Amino acid sequence: MTALLPRRGLAQILALIVILAVDRVVSPQFFDLRLQDGRLFGSLIDVLNRGTPVALLSLGMVLVIATRGIDLSVGAVMAICGAIAASLADSHSLPVVLAAALGAGLVCGLWNGFLVAVLGMQPIVATLILMVAGRGIAQLITEGRIVTFSSPDLVWLGNGSVLGLPVPVVIALGMLILTGAVVRGSALGLLIEATGGNARASELSGVGTRAMILSVYVWCGVCAALAGVIAAADIMGADANNAGLWLELDAILAVVIGGTSLFGGRFSLVLAVLGALIIQTMNTGILLSGYPPEFNLLVKAVVVLAVLLLQSPKLSGFAGIAARLRRTKA
């Protein structure tokens, strides 16, 4: 089970702590938590809640990137699946709504996987197709309007709470555990890393590299669908133009901050999610600080640069030394 735990996550944890400390400085109540109607409230909970969509996306994205691919369509897939869920919410039961939305995500993933694994297209081009077309499909579903709904079941999915935690956070946590169990509990993790590290060699060793690639795009589609449903449930409506807009870039960023190389190979689910949280902690902090949101982008860039520098083998500073120390102890 050690594989699930971040073995090389020091840079990321360090970054998160520093950002949290800065957030505490700009907003003294940042760490305050209060219980109200059996539910926790506070900035920290807010970070977790707001970070859910990108965290979910990064769970799929990290696997895709581990196979040396990339999926630009996840934002558009969110819009499609959010639109489907919103359109069906008031006329169908929650299981049907979820099945339809997640099924659509699965089909989107299959399409991407088919283009990449079977037709051999370059991932960035293959998924660009759905990135562009997907928003159009979502707009067709909503007929260009913002579709609202009031189904209490679906609203609960975005705004309810379980054991004091917001439902989206619980779902994201569940997905992390599920993905981790599937990937590391089976041989999938090793075979994905081998495929991403050297596809030719893996193929010659008998690894079904096509099946690996297909399956990660499918999983990425399902994760994006879930993120889309949650985003729609959160605002009780689907906006085909704006749902999930640019979130594919945040998801890629989260994966990169989490230390997974865009050249494929080694990946860490936990660190990818941590990357998503780092991004959201920054966003929330800047909002709370009262600075104009434009600063957000600049600060983000600086933090990303810092995290990547910390990970760089050429700058094997604190993180590198610490990792080596830990390995010799182990």
Add this chain to the structure above:
Amino acid sequence: MQNSASLLEVRGISKSFGAVRALQEVDFTLRAGEIHALLGENGAGKSTLIKVITGVFPRDAGFVRIGGEEIAPRSAKAAVAAGIATVYQEVNLLPNLSVAQNLFLDRQPMRFGIVREGEMRRRAKALLADFGLDIDVAAPLGSYSVAIQHVTAIARAVDLSARVLILDEPTASLDRHEVEILFGIMRQLAKRGIGIVFVSHFLDQVYEISDRITVLRNGRLVGERETASLARLELIRMMLGRELAETTSARAAASEHEVREVCASFENFGKAGYVAPFNLELRHGEVVGLAGLLGSGRTETARLVFGAERADRGQARVEGAPVRLQSPRDGVRHGFGYCPEERKTDGIVAELTVRENIVLALQAKRGLLRPLSRREQDEIARRYVKMLDIRPADPERPVGLLSGGNQQKVLLARWLATSPRLLVLDEPTRGIDVGAHAEIIRLIRELCDDGLSLLVISSELDEIVTYSDRVVVLRDRAHVEELAGEAVDVGNILAAIAADSVTVALEAHT
């Protein structure tokens, strides 16, 4: 007398990459106006020597003189300035620019900072006319055949005042007629006093065009001969065999009396344009060697047998039962293993650890849902690291950090862990230092004694003879002879490789 005429003198060149000595004190002499063939099998050091001469690689020892003057180019551009031009198999010009632009790239005729297109075309036309070429020089280079692209590259090189022209496999993608044109140009250039180095693995062409031949083997100079007085058999012997000690395989002689069970058989197995259909029987506890020159179809046979390439005819059988063999997965399922020649690109997953690389094929064979636990992985890795003496003995080290010999052992371990019935090894000892080399040969023998069936490709004929029970000889992408028992010796293999090419050469001339 000869010395005074020598144009390019290379003396005592050595070059190592890590522990691998790619060149050891190699001498090479090119005289003005001669066409000099540089020959050797893959990994003999031809490319390394060329790259050292042209300054792509720095050399560890030795010197290069051109016209008596010592040069030490640091880059291909500096080599061109010194008078050495190289044309590679893959023409490295710009296919989207016109022929004229390619010829005068970096030195276009200018007036007031503007390229004089008309003047450039006129000069390009005149230049190519010298090479017997009358084409539209304003058309993109890419719109012409590879042969014309080659001539353009040569024209450019020669026009850059080259005194030495190195042609690296220039005929590999040319048809017979185009080769004639190229040879005509080469002869013409030689008459003008240019020294030409010709690298090729087409021996017929070498005999047709070259005045002299230098043979490299394993990074060492084997010798320099006059082409006219060098018999073909002797040449192949220089390229493949050490000294032609008439050693018969001890194994082969002893094994003749035993009858072994057939492990896998291939009937009329082949693929159009890849390898001519062949029959091959592989038995338990037996090593079958595949011998032949570069490009003779050895690796192609190995890939067909393993399933890495799909055969379009014939039937494969495993333990007598007919099987489908369409992908590496099929091969792995039937208990085959394959260590490819290109370890880095086709073998190891550099980033993953020794442990992960070792368990990879076994895990792929077991499937997704039956993962090896970490404890099982550790145990397998430990067992093979110990058994094959993989160093450093750290299963958690990324395999890319290991030496070539140890990477090869990791690949062997990967397949041994799957308990295979047949192992296909393509050049298992290439690029490996001497110590590991001997170890791997010892391993091959031991594996075979344990009942494994082995199909081994090697350019080292002495090596093949020492461990093979039978040797299949290939030529021109076809299996031409099978030697067994006492017939397995270097002399017979050489004779089989050389046999028909004499008649082929004669046919080509008539």
